[in-house]
Amino acid sequence: MQADEWSPPPVLLTVDLVILTLREAQLCLLLVERGEDPFQGMLALPGGFLNHAGEEILDAAHRELSEETALAAGRVHLEQLATYGDAGRDPRGRVVSVAHLAIAPGLPEPVAGTDATDAAWVPVASVLSGEVELAFDHRQIVTDGIERARTKLEFSALATAFCGELFTIAELQQVYEAVWGTELDTRNFYRKVQAVKGFIIPAGSGRRTTGGRPARLYRAGPNTVLFPPLIRPVPSTTEEDTREEGK
Amino acid sequence: MQADEWSPPPVLLTVDLVILTLREAQLCLLLVERGEDPFQGMLALPGGFLNHAGEEILDAAHRELSEETALAAGRVHLEQLATYGDAGRDPRGRVVSVAHLAIAPGLPEPVAGTDATDAAWVPVASVLSGEVELAFDHRQIVTDGIERARTKLEFSALATAFCGELFTIAELQQVYEAVWGTELDTRNFYRKVQAVKGFIIPAGSGRRTTGGRPARLYRAGPNTVLFPPLIRPVPSTTEEDTREEGK
DNA sequence: GGAATAGTGTCTATAAGACAGTATCAA
DNA sequence: TTGATACTGTCTTATAGACACTATTCC
Numbered sequence: 348m349q350a351d352e353w354s355p356p357p358v359l360l361t362v363d364l365v366i367l368t369l370r371e372a373q374l375c376l377l378l379v380e381r382g383e384d385p386f387q388g389m390l391a392l393p394g395g396f397l398n399h400a401g402e403e404i405l406d407a408a409h410r411e412l413s414e415e416t417a418l419a420a421g422r423v424h425l426e427q428l429a430t431y432g433d434a435g436r437d438p439r440g441r442v443v444s445v446a447h448l449a450i451a452p453g454l455p456e457p458v459a460g461t462d463a464t465d466a467a468w469v470p471v472a473s474v475l476s477g478e479v480e481l482a483f484d485h486r487q488i489v490t491d492g493i494e495r496a497r498t499k500l501e502f503s504a505l506a507t508a509f510c511g512e513l514f515t516i517a518e519l520q521q522v523y524e525a526v527w528g529t530e531l532d533t534r535n536f537y538r539k540v541q542a543v544k545g546f547i548i549p550a551g552s553g554r555r556t557t558g559g560r561p562a563r564l565y566r567a568g569p570n571t572v573l574f575p576p577l578i579r580p581v582p583s584t585t586e587e588d589t590r591e592e593g594k
Numbered sequence: 595m596q597a598d599e600w601s602p603p604p605v606l607l608t609v610d611l612v613i614l615t616l617r618e619a620q621l622c623l624l625l626v627e628r629g630e631d632p633f634q635g636m637l638a639l640p641g642g643f644l645n646h647a648g649e650e651i652l653d654a655a656h657r658e659l660s661e662e663t664a665l666a667a668g669r670v671h672l673e674q675l676a677t678y679g680d681a682g683r684d685p686r687g688r689v690v691s692v693a694h695l696a697i698a699p700g701l702p703e704p705v706a707g708t709d710a711t712d713a714a715w716v717p718v719a720s721v722l723s724g725e726v727e728l729a730f731d732h733r734q735i736v737t738d739g740i741e742r743a744r745t746k747l748e749f750s751a752l753a754t755a756f757c758g759e760l761f762t763i764a765e766l767q768q769v770y771e772a773v774w775g776t777e778l779d780t781r782n783f784y785r786k787v788q789a790v791k792g793f794i795i796p797a798g799s800g801r802r803t804t805g806g807r808p809a810r811l812y813r814a815g816p817n818t819v820l821f822p823p824l825i826r827p828v829p830s831t832t833e834e835d836t837r838e839e840g841k
Numbered sequence: 842g843g844a845a846t847a848g849t850g851t852c853t854a855t856a857a858g859a860c861a862g863t864a865t866c867a868a
Numbered sequence: 869t870t871g872a873t874a875c876t877g878t879c880t881t882a883t884a885g886a887c888a889c890t891a892t893t894c895c
Contacts, residue, residue: 355643357604360679360690396602400688404679430677430692432607432651441647443607443690445677517874535858537875542856559873560865574828575856581821764847782885784848789883806846807892822883 358432358441362408363394363485365428365492366416366449367526368468369509374525375468376489377415377454378481385438386482392489393466394444408447415466416454424450424508428492436484446488448495450508472528493526500526502576504546507567513550515562516540527579539577545570605679605688609655610641610732612675612739613663613696614773615715616756621772622715623736624662624701625728632685633729639736640713641691655694662713663701671697671755675739683731693735695742697755719775740773747773749823751793754814760797762809763787774826786824792817 366377378390393415397407408425425447432443454468473479474489481489499505500523507514509522520536540547547565613624625637640662644654655672672694679690701715720726721736728736746752747770754761756769767783787794794812 355606355608356645356647356649358607358644358647359602360605361602397605398603400603400605401681403681404677404690427676429674430651432692434648434650443651443692445679445690515874532858532860533874534860534876538877539857557873558867558871560867560875562874578857580858762847779885779887780847781849781887785850786884804846805844805894807848807894809847825884827885 356441358443359439360397360404361394361442361444362397362404362411363392363431363444363446363488364408364411364415364449365392365446365489366412366451367471367492367496367509368451368454369522369525370453370468372521372525374471374493374528376471376474377466378469378474378479379415379466381482389482390469390479391482392446392485404445405447408445408449412449416451422452422508422512424448424505428488428495431484431488433484444483444488446492448492450496450505452509452511496526497579500577501579502573504567504571504573507547510567513564513566515564516547517562519547519565523577529580531580539575543570543573543575543577546573603688605690606686607644607651608641608689608691609644609651609658610639610678610691610693610735611655611658611662611696612639612693612736613659613698614718614739614743614756615698615701616769616772617700617715619768619772621718621740621775623718623721624713625716625721625726626662626713628729636729637716637726638729639693639732651692652694655692655696659696663698669699669755669759671695671752675735675742678731678735680731691730691735693739695739697743697752699756699758743773744826747824748826749820751814751818751820754794757814760811760813762811763794764809766794766812770824776827778827786822790817790820790822790824793820 364377368375368377377393379393381387381389381391394411395407397404398410402410405425405427408427412423412425428446428448430443430445432441434441436442436444469479471489471493474481474486475493477486480486496505506519506522506526509526510518516537517533519540520531520533523536524531545568548568550564550566552561552563611624615622615624624640626640628634628636628638641658642654644651645657649657652672652674655674659670659672675693675695677690677692679688681688683689683691716726718736718740721728721733722740724733727733743752753766753769753773756773757765763784764780766787767778767780770783771778792815795815797811797813799808799810
């Protein structure tokens with residue numbers, strides 16, 4: 348124990364959002380251009396401080412999400428990702444960010460939020476490659492968020508969160524291909540997806556007349572755990588690989 | 595944006611630790627008896643506030659870990675688990691806790707830390723069942739931590755963190771059985787563990803002369819990702835199950 | 842030899858990967 | 869009929885699960 352009048356150091360809490368969606372078969376991420384210092388003019392994740400001392404963290408995440416996307420809160424997946432609190436990450440002082448992962452079906456063009464001059468969908472590839480630079484430690488957060496999404500696609504029904512209420516199997520396959528960044532065999536995908544209990548359930552047939560045979564429609568099933576899982580193909584490391592883990 | 599002189603509400607940050615180990619083939623958790631209000635006299639996770647405004651969160655977790663266990667920092671697995679910040683979780687005010695998961699080989703009897711009157715290893719079963727009550731929202735944290743450990747055992751080499759530098763396959767099997775709470779077939783376990791590339795590597799033979807044939811020894815291999823994974827057996831839901839996920 | 846623990850081998854069922862063809866619509 | 873998209877079926881290989889026996893040590 349410390350000296351008698353020691354008291355714990357206060358910190359400021361923010362929530363940051365990795366909002367993913369599919370646009371033209373590309374995995375995209377919502378970024379805002381910062382309207383204030385620090386990092387004014389730079390791209391960053393949407394997010395912000397707690398509004399008041401009593402605001403729940405998850406509520407704050409929902410609030411930021413709708414500020415930025417004007418979204419019906421219903422059909423959006425939102426979960427806590429991880430907390431980033433390195434002492435040097437924010438020049439304003441000790442700012443700890445609870446990052447969240449949000450996933451939604453093809454969203455409209457974003458709305459500029461409070462702190463943001465402008466907001467836009469950016470393909471995640473350009474962030475992962477380093478081509479687009481982000482403020483703070485947001486690139487790390489994006490990396491972690493995408494890795495989370497990639498893993499959850501294997502074992503949970505998260506993929507349906509990228510789709511509308513009704514979707515075709517081909518659309519679902521596009522989700523997997525875009526998030527994983529791989530191509531999948533259509534025939535095996537059909538077989539496997541339909542073998543998973545409670546993943547997707549048939550919902551009428553015929554739509555999407557883009558010149559071919561109309562596709563059957565499905566909606567998300569009751570199960571959120573996928574069994575058997577849809578294992579992500581290994582990125583074909585030519586050699587007998589010695590894979591290391593991130594953390 | 596708010597009124598002009600609005601400023602974000604400060605919060606207090608704690609780190610809490612779910613420290614798991616194996617004691618006599620039982621999965622155990624380190625708990626402390628709280629020496630101060632709130633919840634004085636109640637059992638809780640070891641943890642505490644940041645020491646000073648510049649302390650890194652992970653460093654604080656390491657500090658609490660060694661305060662409580664007097665442990666060589668080398669052979670301990672420590673990772674961030676999740677952040678718990680419900681507005682009502684701590685009567686002292688807005689206290690946000692970044693929970694961590696720590697795993698270590700059979701530890702000695704614990705040392706009473708700073709805030710704690712006493713510390714002890716408690717079988718996790720008694721916490722999960724609700725038989726032992728914990729302060730704050732610590733039971734939820736424990737539940738989440740154990741679920742994390744169970745899952746990571748399937749896909750990562752985390753199990754070796756429960757073992758000493760050298761271990762036998764039988765010991766490794768005990769880890770899996772204790773954490774998963776299931777019995778495994780020895781023959782299949784031997785086959786699968788040895789088929790995983792880079793998981794365990796032979797290290798001399800013969801030790802453990804408890805009256806039978808001496809076991810071969812192994813050490814942790816270079817890979818932290820298990821392929822193929824060691825899938826946890828389903829808890830034999832008698833019916834065709836409709837499994838729901840936690841979050 | 843007997844007790845105790847360590848380790849192996851085989852058969853079957855399920856799932857994954859590779860691969861080619863048929864079905865249904867619009868124009 | 870053609871073009872376009874949706875869908876299905878089979879064969880091979882890898883892994884999971886069930887199960888019974890042999891091996892090495894100490895006494």
